[in-house]
Amino acid sequence: MYTVIGKQLTRSYRVLWALEELGQPYELNPALPQSEDVVALNASGKVPVFKDGEDVITDSTAIITYLADKHGKLTAPAGTLARAKQDAMTNRLLDELDAVLWTGARHSFILPEDKRVPEVKDSLKWEFSRNLAQLEPCMTGPFLMGEEFTIPDIICTHCLNWAYSAKFPIESDVLLAYSKRMRARPAFQAVAASIT
Secondary structure, three states: OEEEEOOOOOOHHHHHHHHHHHOOOEEEEOOOOOOHHHHOOOOOOOOOEEEEOOEEEEOHHHHHHHHHHHHOOOOOOOOOHHHHHHHHHHHHHHHHHHHHHHHHHHHHHHOOHHHOOOOHHHHHHHHHHHHHHHHHHHOOOOEOOEOOOOHHHHHHHHHHHHHHHOOOOOOOHHHHHHHHHHHOOHHHHHHHHHOO
């Protein structure tokens, strides 16, 4: 059985959602970042930490890619043009949405107070809004990659939810409707129901 270590309201949500989509059983240890359970397996103290038997994987995208490849769902096959396009979208989302939100979080409550630059958040919000506007025309179907739900949908929806809670602008009706559809998926709802 798989083990996921990390509080649900972090990037751990991505892994839990993927596991629910895949119908795979797992145990959850909702440990906080920097906690003893996390640092014992990931020196950076970041979550999620994922265990497949005794093997440990860190980084939410690496974990969900591993799971998708292993179980043959949520992804185009490796070595295909469809996979290259999917990987390009995944990396775009990490660079243009996730990294911007993470920088905002770091300057809000993660970095030591004397290292924070709160004024950077206005620039980050502008950048996030611009990046969303450029993403919207890429949608060619109900999902980011067309007709199939894939890894990028998990990352994008998680980032849109994160943006909402961090008060970053989401001015696209298309992406707001998309996010609402993704959050209505039974697997997403199963993870949401487990949050304490």
